Amino acid sequence: MKPLRHFLSMNDIEEEEARMIFKKALEWKKNRGKEFPTALQYQTWALIFKKPSTRTRLSFEVAIRELGGEALFLSSQDLQLARGEPIEDTAQVLGRMVHGLIIRTYEQKEVELFAAYGNIPVINALTDEEHPCQVLSDIFSFEEKRGSIKGKKVAFIGDGCCNVAKSWALAAEKFGFYLWIGSPRGYFSPVKSDFVQNTSSVEEAAQDAALLYTDVWISMGKEQEADKRQMEFSQYRIDRRALSVASKDALVFHCLPAYRDKEIALEVFNERKEEIYTQAENRLHVQKALLAWIVGKLNG
Template sequence: MKPLRHFLSIKDISEKEARLIFKKASEFKENRGKKNLFFLSSQTWALIFRKPSTRTRLSFEVAVRELGGEALFLNSQDLQLSRGEPIEDTAQVFGRMVHGIIMRTFSQKELELFAIYGNIPVINALTDEEHPCQVLSDIFSYEEKRGSIEGKKIAFVGDGCCNVARSWALAAEIFRFHLSIAAPPLYFSPIDNPFVTNTTSIEEACQDASLLYTDVWTSMGKEEEMQKRQIEFSGYQLNEQAVKVASKDVLVFHCLPAYRNKEISAELFKERAEDIYTQAENRLHVQKALLAWVVGKLDASLISE
């Protein structure tokens, strides 16, 4: 029997495993609608979402169904968790009724408890600490257009403490690229590894970068800080000035939703919209391959050469 797999953090996969996922994602993308897939045949996967979602929910529900499974969506108000039931009890019941859990919640610890007590695969669909599915897909999207990300400079402009930036920082060590974060000092990345640098200068972060990346200034759960953050981040916008100092073939990504003329200028978003929407679409293909990996049905023999 194959060991149980979870994807709670970007650290849960090696580069070799990630590249296996990327290869299968490319195959899924190329052949979508042409082949019947049964990686999750006769399986039901629960989507437990305690935070709002557009792309994550849509991409995972479609992914489960296109792999031959059923997706069961539950928000926090649908569960006794909202009334204080212990996670241990909820997780063990889910483990006896469904085949896997895709969870979007606040605490990474809550996700980890589901993995401990559920005895079924658990996938992190976003916590306050990480958004590993987003960044795994982002790296795939970069490499789809520009080749290997190894050795490249990636500039993240905005909150270096947010879940997306944290996952980028952790991924830098796995894929050996250089992440430069431009942010006010209070929002420098807390991830300490030799591939991550912090600066207060957008120009310094974006200089010769191969990818410019941003996210909303105010993450879910921090809405009470919105006014304060709009003042603190007012000088941290991706715009044409940032593009001018970057590499000539620089890509611009945004994990969405995007607030024009805040974290990204309306002009730059419009100019780079095709790449950004492709970045969003690739969530579906990468997550299909991730699901196949999690259930132990992805290995080299299953991938067409």
Template sequence: MKNLLSIEALTAQEITAIVELGADLRKNRAATPQVLTGQTWALIFNKSSTRTRVSFEVGIRELGGSVMFLSGADTQLGRGEPVKDTARVLGRMVHGAVIRTYAQADVEQFAEYSHLPTINALTDEEHPCQILADLQVMHERLGGWQGKKVCFLGDGDCNVARSWMWAAARLGFDLAIGAPKAFQPPAEFMEKLGTDKVVLEEDPAKAVAGADVVYTDVWVSMGKEEESAQRIEILKPYQINAGLMQHAAKDAIVMHCLPAYREKEITDEVLEQHADVIFHEAENRLHVQKAIICWMARGEG
């Protein structure tokens, strides 16, 4: 099996294969292939979760496997055991791992030392599973991403925004990051990204102009709670509301990776108007997680 550690590490062909497989699995859930029969997978979560945990637990079971959930407090990682030591133990006992934690390096080190198929279920650097589910929405609702414009509003240097940027770089669609200067990715990251498909824009109306997808995430990510009041004040102009949506394409869809804090990053009115898409997006987490594991098991590229 392969690993799924980041969007950055994927090719356009690999992203497309996972998204199309996820769409197929959504259409025919009852025919889920039993690629994990006889296997036990560990979910190692150092950050709280609803959609990620439920989708992986249900998905692994539907693929024929068993699941062991381990929070940070459940393991010696919570007492300071090195990641590489935990990895070498679990690598001798379970068949795969899904990790939701802070440092990207921890996920990469776990994969290296465990020799297990490893999935990044969120780090501070990337959230690849979320963006694959989002791309599946574009595939199903918009017919794909070619010729489309996505606008991400809010903290433009968060893990979700960074994964969107890598997706645009790999797939070639246009992406506008609407964020104040202090919340834009640094020059070094943009240089590493190496694409003209991603535009940084401080004016939210210009960022949204003509967008087919208007996207946001929470303004206060886990670990940033002490900055809550300051972040909310600075990011107010980037709220998705009815006025801002007037600048988007006529049939634009709104997406939110959830949980949503209504009247902060998005108004209740707009969220409810686009609830069908937003909760379709949430459901896609199940189907794309299954697709990721099937793709890893088949060694597709």
């Protein structure tokens, strides 16, 4: 019996495996509506979400259905978890009824516990520590338009401690690109790597970058810090200033939702919205291939 695969972190996948996923994602994107894969046929996958979601929930539910499976959305408030049932108990019961779990929650430890006790594949759909599905898809989106990301410079403008930035930092060495975090001091990336650099200068981070990337200043769960963060991050945005020093053909990505004239200038968002919306769409295609890889049916 093959060992279970989980995707809880960017550390859970090798570049070669990711590139197999990218190849299949591109194929399924081109043939959507013409090709009907059955990797999850007769399977039911549960989605447990403690945090609100648009793109993550939508892309995973559609992906499961397009692979022949059934998606079962479970709000954490509707489960006994909300009344204090241990994750270990919930995980073992779900593991006897469904074929896989996709979890969006606060603590990384929670997805790890589900993976340890559920005896079924578990996917991290976002925690406070990481958002690996987002970054896996983002790398695919970059390479779809610009070729290999290896050796390129990626500039993340904003909170270098946020989950998306952390997943980017873990991906840098794996894929061989250079990540520059442009953020206020105190929000530098905690990931130590020769492929990750921190700076408090937006211009230094963006200089010659092939990709400018940003996320909201106030992540879910940080709402009590809103006033403080609005002030500290007020100059850390993708705008004309950042674009003027980036590579001439630099892409602009935002994992959404976007707050115009905060982390990204309104005019820049409007000019680059096609890139950003394609980036969002690709969550579906990459996660379809990720699900097929997780169950060992990437060719199914």
